Amino acid sequence: QQRLWFIDQFEQAGSESAREFSRSAYHIAGVLHLHGLPDRHALQGALDTLVARHESLRTCFVMADGEAEATQCILSVAGFPLQEADVSRISATKREEEAGRLLQAMARAPFDLTRAPLIRGLLVRVGREEYRLGLVMHHIISDGWSMSVLTQEFAQCYAALHQGQTPNLPPLPVQYADYAVWQRRWLSGERLEKQLDYWKSHLYGAPALLELPADFLRPAQQSHAGACLPVRFDAGLTAGLRALARRHEVTLFMLLHAAWALLLGRLSGQDDVVIGVPLANRQRAETEGLIGFFVNTLALRTRLSRDASFAELLADTRASTLSAYAHQDVPFEQVVDALKPPRSLSHSPLFQVMFALQNTPSSDFTLPGLRLGVRSLPQATARVDLSLILQESGDEITGELEYCTDLFDRATMERWISHLHTLLGAL
Numbered sequence: 001q002q003r004l005w006f007i008d009q010f011e012q013a014g015s016e017s018a019r020e021f022s023r024s025a026y027h028i029a030g031v032l033h034l035h036g037l038p039d040r041h042a043l044q045g046a047l048d049t050l051v052a053r054h055e056s057l058r059t060c061f062v063m064a065d066g067e068a069e070a071t072q073c074i075l076s077v078a079g080f081p082l083q084e085a086d087v088s089r090i091s092a093t094k095r096e097e098e099a100g101r102l103l104q105a106m107a108r109a110p111f112d113l114t115r116a117p118l119i120r121g122l123l124v125r126v127g128r129e130e131y132r133l134g135l136v137m138h139h140i141i142s143d144g145w146s147m148s149v150l151t152q153e154f155a156q157c158y159a160a161l162h163q164g165q166t167p168n169l170p171p172l173p174v175q176y177a178d179y180a181v182w183q184r185r186w187l188s189g190e191r192l193e194k195q196l197d198y199w200k201s202h203l204y205g206a207p208a209l210l211e212l213p214a215d216f217l218r219p220a221q222q223s224h225a226g227a228c229l230p231v232r233f234d235a236g237l238t239a240g241l242r243a244l245a246r247r248h249e250v251t252l253f254m255l256l257h258a259a260w261a262l263l264l265g266r267l268s269g270q271d272d273v274v275i276g277v278p279l280a281n282r283q284r285a286e287t288e289g290l291i292g293f294f295v296n297t298l299a300l301r302t303r304l305s306r307d308a309s310f311a312e313l314l315a316d317t318r319a320s321t322l323s324a325y326a327h328q329d330v331p332f333e334q335v336v337d338a339l340k341p342p343r344s345l346s347h348s349p350l351f352q353v354m355f356a357l358q359n360t361p362s363s364d365f366t367l368p369g370l371r372l373g374v375r376s377l378p379q380a381t382a383r384v385d386l387s388l389i390l391q392e393s394g395d396e397i398t399g400e401l402e403y404c405t406d407l408f409d410r411a412t413m414e415r416w417i418s419h420l421h422t423l424l425g426a427l
Helices: 002-012 016-022 040-053 092-108 144-162 176-186 189-202 235-247 252-268 310-325 332-339 410-426
Strands: 027-036 059-062 071-074 082-086 119-127 130-138 226-233 272-279 296-303 353-358 364-367 370-376 386-393 396-404
Touching: 002 332, 027 092, 027 144, 040 082, 040 119, 040 144, 071 176, 082 092, 092 119, 092 130, 130 144, 144 364, 144 370, 189 296, 189 310, 189 332, 226 235, 226 410, 235 252, 235 396, 235 410, 252 272, 252 296, 252 310, 252 353, 252 386, 252 410, 296 310, 296 332, 396 410
Parallel strands: 082 119, 272 353, 353 386
Antiparallel strands: 027 130, 027 370, 059 071, 119 130, 226 396, 272 296, 364 370, 386 396
C-alpha cells in the first residue's frame, strides 16, 4: 500500500498526458455478464453488503499535517457507488461495442485515494434480458484473488436477498488493517534482514534493463499506455508441456517461466534475465477470504548459457524459484530500497517484464432467474514493458500478452507470440 500510495502521489505531479494512463494502471477491473432480468434491489443490496463486510472497501488514505506517511482511514458506513446506462435502444450490431466503451471509460477514471470507497460499478443494459456489470477497484485495496472473493460473495448475497433472506456469510476472522499491523510487526529485525540478504545476493550484478528490440524509442517517462493480445496453447501443446514438466519434476509454472526467460534472452541478446512474478502471498488461512492488497512481486533471475541444455535450465529454474518463494515475505519496494538500483522515469526498477500463471480462473454462477459469467475487462494500460499472463483452462492454456504501446507495435507482439509457440513446440 505504501508503494502504490507513493506512485499515485508521484503520478499526480506528472504531466496531464502521462497521467491519462498511469493513474489507471493500478486499477483491477472485471465485468459480470448477467443473462436474465436482474433484481435491482438485490443487486444493490448485495454490493452494499460487501462494502459493509470488508473494511478495505471502506478505506481511504490521508495525511495529517507534519506526518511523513499516509494513514489508513476506515469509514464506519459507506454504500456501493453504482451507476447505470442503457444501450439496448441503439443498433444491435453496436450495442456490445458501446457497452464496452462505457465500461472502459468507467474503469479508466482515476480514484481519489483520500476518498472512500475505492470501488465503483456500472450496470449496462444491452438487451431485454442482457446486462453487463462492470466493477473496478484500486489495487491499493485489492488484488486478483480479491476479485474472485468479491464475485463469489456477491453471488451468495444476491441469491439470499432475491429470496427475501438476510445474507449469511461466515464472519471474517480479521480485517485487512489487522493484517497490515501484523505484517509490520512480524517482518522486522532479524527476520527482515535475513530475507533482504537473500535478495541482495540473488540480484547482485543483475542488469538494470532488459534491452528488448523495440519498435519505438523509449520515452523519457513511462506513460503506461498499453494493449493486449490473446495467447492460446491448444490441448495437444498443453498436454505435451505437462508431460515435459512431470518428466523433469518441475511445475508447469517453472517450465513456462524458463521458456519465457529463454525467449527473452534470445530476443534481447542478453544471458542474464530478471522477470517479475506476482504471487498471492496469502500464506495464512485467516487471509483467504479477505478483500485486500496481499499480492507481492518477486524478481526472479535466470542466467542463460548457450552451452547448457534445457534440462539444466529447468533444474536451475526449479532451484531459484523454490529459494525465492522461501523468501517471499519482504515487500518488493523494500527489496528495491535495499538494492538501490539505478532509477529512471523511463522504466521500472529491477525488471521490465513479468510472467504469471494464474490459479484463480473465472467462474460462472447460476442465480435465481439469472446466469452470471465472470469475464476480465481489458484495459489500455501496461504496468511494465511486457507481461505474459496465463491460466490453465481445462485442457488448454490461455491468457494474454500485455505490452507497452510506447515501445512495441501489434505486429511485433504477434510475431513474438508465434516465436513462443515455436519454442514451446520444439521443447
